[in-house]
Amino acid sequence: MWDEKNGQYQLADGDWEIFAEKLECYLLSKNITNDEVKVAILVTRLGKDAHALLRKLVAPAKITHKKYDELIEIMTNELRCMPSEVRERYDFHALRQEPEETIGQFITKLKNYASYCNFENLNNALRDQFVWGVKDEEIRVALFETTELTFEKAVEVAVVQETIGREMDMSLSTQNQDIMEDRGMPEVTFRYTVRNFSKLDCERLSPTFYVRNLPWNILVKPCTNHIRDHESRKSLGFFLECNRENDSSTWSCYASIEFRLLPHKKNQKALTGRTEHLFCRMDYDWGYRDFIYWEDLLDKEQGYIKNDSIVLEVHVMAGEPHDVMD
Numbered sequence: 001m002w003d004e005k006n007g008q009y010q011l012a013d014g015d016w017e018i019f020a021e022k023l024e025c026y027l028l029s030k031n032i033t034n035d036e037v038k039v040a041i042l043v044t045r046l047g048k049d050a051h052a053l054l055r056k057l058v059a060p061a062k063i064t065h066k067k068y069d070e071l072i073e074i075m076t077n078e079l080r081c082m083p084s085e086v087r088e089r090y091d092f093h094a095l096r097q098e099p100e101e102t103i104g105q106f107i108t109k110l111k112n113y114a115s116y117c118n119f120e121n122l123n124n125a126l127r128d129q130f131v132w133g134v135k136d137e138e139i140r141v142a143l144f145e146t147t148e149l150t151f152e153k154a155v156e157v158a159v160v161q162e163t164i165g166r167e168m169d170m171s172l173s174t175q176n177q178d179i180m181e182d183r184g185m186p187e188v189t190f191r192y193t194v195r196n197f198s199k200l201d202c203e204r205l206s207p208t209f210y211v212r213n214l215p216w217n218i219l220v221k222p223c224t225n226h227i228r229d230h231e232s233r234k235s236l237g238f239f240l241e242c243n244r245e246n247d248s249s250t251w252s253c254y255a256s257i258e259f260r261l262l263p264h265k266k267n268q269k270a271l272t273g274r275t276e277h278l279f280c281r282m283d284y285d286w287g288y289r290d291f292i293y294w295e296d297l298l299d300k301e302q303g304y305i306k307n308d309s310i311v312l313e314v315h316v317m318a319g320e321p322h323d324v325m326d
Contacts, residue, residue, distance in 0.1 A: 011049040011118075016079040019045075020072055038068040049118075053078070088116040092125075097135040103158045106133065127151035134158060137198060138307035161307060183210035191262075191313045192218045198298070198308050205241075212318045214253055217241045220312060223289040234294040236261075239287030240314055242279040243324070250323035252280040260313040261292060265303035270313070 009019045023045060027038055043063060046054060057074050058066055066074075092113045097106040110126055110133075119125040131143050131154060139161045143154050192206035206218035223237035238259050243251060254276070261271040277286035296302055297310065304310055 008045055008047045009050050010047045011053060016075060020076065035068050036064070039064060039066070039071065042068060042071060050075075085116065085118055088113070092117050093129060095129060096133045099135065101135075103134075103155070103162045106130070107155060123151045127154050130154050130158075136161065136307055138309075183213050185210075186212055186319075187315075187317045188216075189313060189315045190216070190218070191311060192220075193309055193311050194220055195309045197305060197310050206312075211255075211316050212253060212321050214243045214318070214321055214324065215245070216316065217244065218312055218314060219285060219287070222294065225290050233290075235290035236292050236294060236297055237287070237289050238273075238291040238312060239285050240316070241285040244284050246281070246324070248323070248325040249281050251321060251325065252278055252323065253318055253321040254278045255316055255318040257286070257317075258315040259287060259291065260315070261297075261304055262311040262313055263303045264306040264311075268303050271304070 009016070023042065027041065032038060032041070043051065043054075054063060054071065054075060057078055058071070063071065092110070095106075095110060095113060097103075101109075107130070110129055114122060114126060117125070127150060130151065131140060131149075134140055134143070136158075139158050142157055142161060143149060146153060146157055188209060188211045190206075190209045194200065194204060200220070200222060203219060203221040206220075208215045208217055210216065217240075219237075219239040219241050221237045221239075223235050224232050225235055226232050238261070240257055240259070242253060242255070256276045257274070259273040259275070263270060271292060273288055273291060275286065277283075279286065292304070297304055300306075
């Protein structure tokens with residue numbers, strides 16, 4: 001509406017058409033007909049937020065390159081259908097980072113949705129929703145631990161954490177690719193990163209790798225182990241599967257395996273378990289139901305979980321397979 005004190009239109013109050021009508025009457029009363037002058041007066045009568053909106057609507061052109069009537073029409077069309085502030089804020093506060101969405105994409109989405117929310121403190125609103133909506137729990141914890149957290153600082157922390165995770169993925173991918181290229185190797189070390197570990201509630205299977213031309217997979221799942229009487233304890237189940245899709249009942253392959261849970265802290269040793277097994281159709285998986293207690297794994301002081309991810313590794317030495325049929 002028209003602010004009688006400073007003559008500016010405040011976007012948050014609406015009533016654009018009333019403002020435009022008053023401005024037109026003012027121009028007529030002053031006998032102002034020059035279009036450039038009318039545009040200049042219009043701009044000086046717009047509050048900061050309304051001016052920013054108009055610049056956005058005419059971009060990439062400049063406001064001064066448009067006709068006065070064209071500018072009035074642009075603003076009228078925009079503000080006539082301007083959504084409800086309450087609805088816009090509701091939609092904004094419902095935003096969450098999608099599984100495949102990057103930090104940068106999530107930030108852009110937050111800013112776009114905030115356009116019509118009219119927050120008194122936009123940066124604080126963006127910061128709070130960013131912390132609430134970010135998908136990675138480890139990033140959220142890092143944000144909680146950051147003193148004097150601003151929106152800009154939150155973005156900086158999150159981007160660094162995201163980059164670390166991406167570099168880890170690329171490193172593991174390169175190592176595993178070397179394994180994929182030679183399927184006949186008798187000895188292989190394969191790594192598997194389990195992401196969103198805190199949400200692991202069922203079996204999860206790694207990509208397939210090959211040893212002795214047979215397909216192998218790491219299988220990880222939560223397991224409940226009975227300790228005594230009626231007591232039980234949740235643990236990490238860590239297994240290796242061989243040739244699981246082959247229906248032949250005659251094949252077999254003997255292997256020596258070292259299971260490893262890798263730490264992310266320097267100078268800390270991996271948690272390991274060594275075993276041997278004769279894999280066959282009736283017994284194609286082998287490993288540990290209680291590789292590590294669940295609460296110990298989730299304990300950050302133990303050093304095995306970071307960014308809600310753990311890294312598992314198996315070192316496999318396999319003998320010559322027998323009676324394998326395609």
